[in-house]
Amino acid sequence: MIRVGIAGWSYDDWDGIVYPASRPARFDRLAYLSEFFDTIEINSSFYRIPDPKTVTSWARRVSGRPDFRFTAKLHQGFTHKRSELQAADEAAFKRAMDPLAAAGILGAVLVQFPYSFRPGPGSGGTLEAIVEAFRAYPLVVEVRHQAWATDTFFEYLRGRGVGFCNLDQPPVARSLGPTETATSKVGYVRLHGRNAANWFRKDAQPWERYDYVYAEAELTSWAGPIRRLAEQTADVFIIANNHYRGKGPLAALTLLALLRGEKVSAPAELVAAYPQIAPRTHARGPAQGRLF
DSSP states (O other), rough: OOOEEEEEEEOOBBTTTTSSSSTTTTHHHHHHTTHHHHHHOOOOHOOOOOOOHHHHHHHHHHTTTOOOEEEEEOTTTTOOOOOGTTTHHHHHHHHHHHHHHTTTEEEEEEEEEOOOOOOOOOHHHHHHHHHHHTTSSOOOOOOGGGGGSSHHHHHHHHHHEEEEEEEEOOOTTTOOOOOOOOOOSEEEEEEEOOOOOHHTTTTTHHHHHTTOOOOOOHHOOOOHHHHHHHHHHHHEEEEEOGGGGHHHHHHHHHHHHHHTSEEEEEEEEHHHOOOOGGGEEEEEEESSSOOO
C-alpha cells in the first residue's frame, strides 16, 4: 500500500494556508489533516520524547481512519546529540511508541542521521546499537551522504530487516541522490525540497532550508520509483518535508493525485493559496467542529 503524507502538523504558518483562518470551536489540526492524508510523520519526537498520554491522544484523534498510519522520528539523542543521551531515554522513547504499536498504527520509526554521519567503525557501531535497541519496531534508516549508497550497506539493512529511506534533497556537495531501494517490507521516501542555496548555509533558519515548491514534473519523476518500491514492499510511506507555508501538503497532494490518476480532496485554503493544484483536487473545508 502506498501512503502519501506530510512531516508534522503543528505549524503556525499553515494557518490560513492549510488550516482555515477562521476555525470552528476546538478545531483539531491532526484530525483535520487525517481527512486528507493516510499517514503523517511525527517529527516532534526528534526534539523531545513525547509523553505516552499525548501519543495515546494522537492515536485516538485519527481513529476515524482505520487505514491511517503514523511514522515517528527517533529522538535526536540517539543520532545527532549522542553526548546528551540520558540512560532513561531508550525506555522513555519505547513507552512513547508503544501506544501506536498497540493500536496497530505505527508504520515505521525513522532513524535519521545527519550529513556528517559517514561510514566507518564508529558509525557502524552506533547504527547497530540503535537497530538492536529498537528492533521491536519497524525501523527505517535515513542517511544523507553519498558514501552510504553501497551494496554492502544495503545488504546489512536487509539482513537486519531495516528499511532504507530514499531521498529527494538538494544536490549539494556529496549528498545522497535519488534512489529507489527497498531493504525491508517497509518502503520510504522523504521529499525535503531542492533549496540548494540554503541547505548548508550556516546562518539559514530551519524554515529557509525547506522553503521549496516542487514543480509537477519533479514530482512526476518519483511516480515510477514509488510504484516499483510498492512492488517490493508491504507498505510505502511518502513524506513531504518541505513544510514551510504549506508547501509540504501541496507536494504530497499533487503527488497523490499523480499516483492515483484522479482528483483528490484538498483543503480549500491550500487550493486558494496555490491555485496550480486546483486541476488535480476537489477543494473542501472543515466538515465540522472538532471535539478532541
